[in-house]
Amino acid sequence: MATKEKIINASIQLFNEYGFANVRLQHIADSTGISVGNLAYHFKNKEAIITRAYEAIGCELQAVLSQFRSEPNLLDLENQLASFYHFIVKFPFYFIDIIEIKRSHSHLHLARQQFIMRMIMQIRKRFEYNIDRGVIKPEPFEGHYDHVAHAIWMVITFWISQSIIKGDKSDVSSFKSVIWSQVYPYLTSKGIEEYQRLVLVRN
Amino acid sequence: MATKEKIINASIQLFNEYGFANVRLQHIADSTGISVGNLAYHFKNKEAIITRAYEAIGCELQAVLSQFRSEPNLLDLENQLASFYHFIVKFPFYFIDIIEIKRSHSHLHLARQQFIMRMIMQIRKRFEYNIDRGVIKPEPFEGHYDHVAHAIWMVITFWISQSIIKGDKSDVSSFKSVIWSQVYPYLTSKGIEEYQRLVLVRN
DNA sequence: GTCTATAGAGTGATAGAC
DNA sequence: GTCTATCACTCTATAGAC
Secondary structure, three states, X not given: OHHHHHHHHHHHHHHHHHOHHXXXXXXXXXXXXXXXXXXXXXXXXXXXXXXXXXXXXHHHHHHHHOOOOOOOOHHHHHHHHHHHHHHHHHOHHHHHOHHHHHHHOHHHHHHHXXXXXXXXXXXXXXXXXXXXXXXXXXXXXXXXXXXXXXXHHHHHHHHHHHHHHHOOOOOHHHHHHHHHHHHHHHEOHHHHHHHHHHHHHHO | OHHHHHHHHHHHXXXXXXOHHXXXXXXXXXXXXXXXXXXXXXXXXXXXXXXXXHHHHHHHHHHHHOOOOOOOOHHXXXXXHHHHHHHHHHOHHHHHOHHHHHHHOHHHHHHHHHHHHHHHHHHHHHHHHHHHOOOXXXXXXXXXXXXXXXXXXXXXXXXXXXXXXXXXXXXHHHHHHHHHHHHHHHEOHHHHHHHHHHHHHHO
């Protein structure tokens, strides 16, 4: 049934533009080119729609997170940042409406928290691996890189929100710049060399 | 008229708990201990309520931003962070619902963008002044501290959102830790000494 | 699978008595 | 200033014909 898929795609587009709470069933039906009655046939209620949308989005996020190799170098980070950015601009409502959806459909949020923890841990591990590779300086004191990983996750998670709030046009290069500025002070001289060779040259 | 003030206080409490869009006029009236008709007498509509609430909140934010001296040292930052945190936990909806309010009452957001720009500039200037004081290292390359200031503003702005999303209990010490972790790598040896003497000793 | 029609529960805002 | 009552409208969800 391609209709179900068309409904989900149209819904995601509308959620992105108007915010989940502001999108009406009528609106989704119109955008899909079907009636509200037909919409109800495919999805019993709005919750069923957002649940399905979250499934699809979760799959894509899974794919982005899976780009993490066992020993990631700085180019891996650069590439993953590009993937993250692509994901963010494809599903802005997933970040913008996160608290509203936690409020109204908390079971969806519960599953999502797994992703969040996994993401922060992954960022933290990147520091670990690149310390071993001699590219990142050792942790200056216990727990410091946990804070940095936390901050990096926040920049990723709220990037689209902040660009809307500030009225900026979101672009990938400033996104990457702010993330890299989080890593830069911890690069060793070998790390700076690798950064310039692998990352800067490409931009 | 104390009633107007009671309405605003009740409204802010409800906005904080349920989110601006989920608060009903009936809800505000009940919480204030008046009827909806009476509520309408004091505020013509919901927009008038949020406008007045934003005015009050803006005043408090103004006060926090005014703690910025012409030559702020690291203790000033520590103190201002405490004030920011206090402000954030007093008006969480101001941060959580920021995009929703921009969507539905854009004129309020327009005024708010002034605060945002001022705040980022203030953070940037703190770096400048403390470079001059020999407490912060010179900028490693053009524009780097702009990125760091941007990241610090994001941590402040989205702190309450992230704590809700992660399911953490928000506390002032982890807030300060993450912000200080943004500054720490740029401290000179003199800066670390001042940091330990003025900031760490107090916590 | 798809439609029209409508029930049913709210929601913001107003009218008018006290 | 404060109240009750109600209008006009929106939105989700369901019933039933095709």
